[in-house]
Amino acid sequence: MQSSISTTSHYNIKVACLCEKNSWGTLIQEQCSRTGIEDVKLLYKGLSSLEPDNNYDLIILDESIDENRSGSEVVDGLLAAGIIKPTTGVILVCQDSNNHIHDYDNPLLLLDFLSTPFSEKDVIVKIMSLAKAIILFKPTLTFISNGKLSFAYKALNTIPKDNISIDIIEKFLKLKINLTFEMGNFTQVVSICSKPNVKGKPWSLWPNLKANYELGNWEYCHQFLSEESFIGLPAGSMKLFWQLRILLQQQKFEDAIDVINTYPSNEMPASTVRLVFLVFTFAQRFKEAQEFIERKIRLAKPNSLIYAKLTVSLFNIYLYDYLTSASNDKAKILDKLELRLNSFSKKLVAKKFSTEVSLINIYLLIIKAGTKPDLISNAKNRLEEVSKLNDSPIIKCQIAYAWYLVGEHKKAFDALVSVDATFDSMPLGSERLILGLVQTQIFYAMYHPEKKFDAYHRFGDRHVDKQRYKLACKSYVRALQLENNEHVKEKLHKAMIDADLPHLSGHQLIPDNDS
Structure with missing residues (x-):
């Protein structure tokens, strides 16, 4: 035709x-x-x-x-x-x-x-x-590619309105909203998304929710997630992401499982499968987590790479079960892990996961070492080697906790700060939630309630040193949620100025009366 x-x-x-x-x-x-x-x-x-x-x-x-x-x-x-x-x-x-x-x-x-x-x-x-x-x-797009967002925003706004025809007006508005969000102008994003020609458009839902989330407008977020307009949306990774993100931040694992059970299991990519079993795991429902992942491993066998990813995830379930279990049968957990690990290591696809396998073996060494100085020293040396080979933020989380277990608390802290920086730049989706879950659980394991304020405070200071001001703001806000500290408030105020964030999670820059 x-x-x-x-x-x-x-x-x-x-x-x-x-x-x-x-x-x-x-x-x-x-x-x-x-x-x-x-x-x-x-x-x-x-x-x-x-x-x-x-x-x-x-x-x-x-x-x-x-x-x-x-x-x-x-x-x-x-x-x-x-x-x-x-x-x-x-x-x-x-x-x-x-x-x-x-x-x-x-x-x-x-x-x-x-x-x-x-x-x-x-x-x-x-x-x-x-x-x-x-x-x-x-x-505009060239400026964005070069990281010059303010120039990109100016270039976008200088385009004559007559040049923006009906067939590309939606693309213009999307680009403007997302650029505004990336520049940290969350209040302006909410304002744009509330305009008559944008409000209610399907593509405006997520930036509006993200901006309200960043501003700390929890009431809006909770209300949005309970509205029929949201509930009626088709299942998808973004819908699942926001439902789980809000629930998991509150450690509501049982509610998260209820949400997961409504997701079409036959439409799950492997990243969502890994997310689901993690939720079961951190809810302490180890039997269900193992049954779920075992079933998916059987289905994934024709695809060796996905089979391997899920099998490595199963190893981590065993490790977490062992480290958190109060059972007298913990030795059986290690026996299961070692048996499966030995079988997996003989497979050709295992070579692609050599770092993950090495790290699991290091954990096994740490567990068996007890207080024996020579074995602990061996674990530290092997952990140092794995640290140099790794570029995965999730593996960095596991490395951080391994450093913590062998008493190297500074190295554990440095690894978690690095993960924090990586997490902030990740796109929304299952992989980000997986990292957030793992990072949160390891942070809680490393820092007991009385130490969390100091840890968040130090996270903020380290991000300031690296000129990651937006991340510093978030860390200081977390610290202030635990303790009302004037010194940290002053640091937050300065970091918000440096990050050009006039509003963040209920905190607002006070205008200088002399300006």
Whole structure:
């Protein structure tokens, strides 16, 4: 069928389709060619096809390209890793775009959705709209790529209104809201999301909730999560994220399990599976956690990588069960762990998880060492080696607690501060919740109630030293929630000025009367 859409030869864009052979990729390539878009490359090796310096203007990929993550988590991860840049547009091919829009964190890039099956007109309209937006917003997106958010915001606001046509107005508003959020202007985000042309739009729900969350408007957050407009949303990682985030921060594990039980288990990517068993584990429901993960491991066996990820997660259940259990049968837990670990270590896929296996063996060494100085020294040396090889924030959490167990409290503190910095930059989704859960439990294990205030205070000071002022503010706020301390209040006030945060969690900068 000849396209009725006008040609786009003036849009000289480079397009990549990450697809399987004999799939929709060939169809999109043909349709683009008829409309004047000639540079369309089909990539059949999945995410490994994308190099950091790929220079594509537009990438089209399937939501199920990675069995371990949802499509939204894949896009967020590619952006966080620098594989794609804010100047790159993305089209996510999914079963139902109306549902999928609720499953996306909206980072600072241009993204659209294409429902299958699709017509030629559907494809061309999406591509033309994104191509136009990429060109019009390129100065803003380039500033974002270079980390100059204030310049990006000015560039966006200097675009003549007549140039922002109906087909890209939504992209303009999304970009403005998300840029405003990233600059820390949470009050302005709430204000924009309350405007008549934005309020109630599905894509405005998450930034509005995030901004209210950052401002400490807990009443709004709780009310929003209980409203029919939220409950009626289709299941997705973002909906699950916010439900669990609020509940888990309050350590309401049983309520979190009730939420999990409503999530379609057959639609869970492996990251959500790992999150679910962690919730069971930290709720001290070890038998259910093990039964859940064992069932998923059996189903995952055809995919060796997911099978391995889930098996390593099972090892961590055993470790946590042993370290927290008051049972007289703790030796049986170690026997089960060692038996499974020895079997797993012989498999070829275990080589990809050598750091995780090494760390579990170090924990076993620490447990068996007791107070024997030579074994403790051996554990420290091996822990130092693993620390140098690791770049995973979740493994850093486990390393932090291992340092704590062998008495190296400064190294444990340094590792947790590093995790705190990584956590803040992670996209919203299951992986962030997993890290948050693990980090929180390890923090509580390392710092008893009477020591938490001092720990948060020191976290804030360390973030200030590293010029991570927003993170410092959050740490000081946590400290002040435990103890009303004027000295910490002064530090929070200064950090809020440095972070350009006029409001945060109920705290507000007092204007200088002399200014």
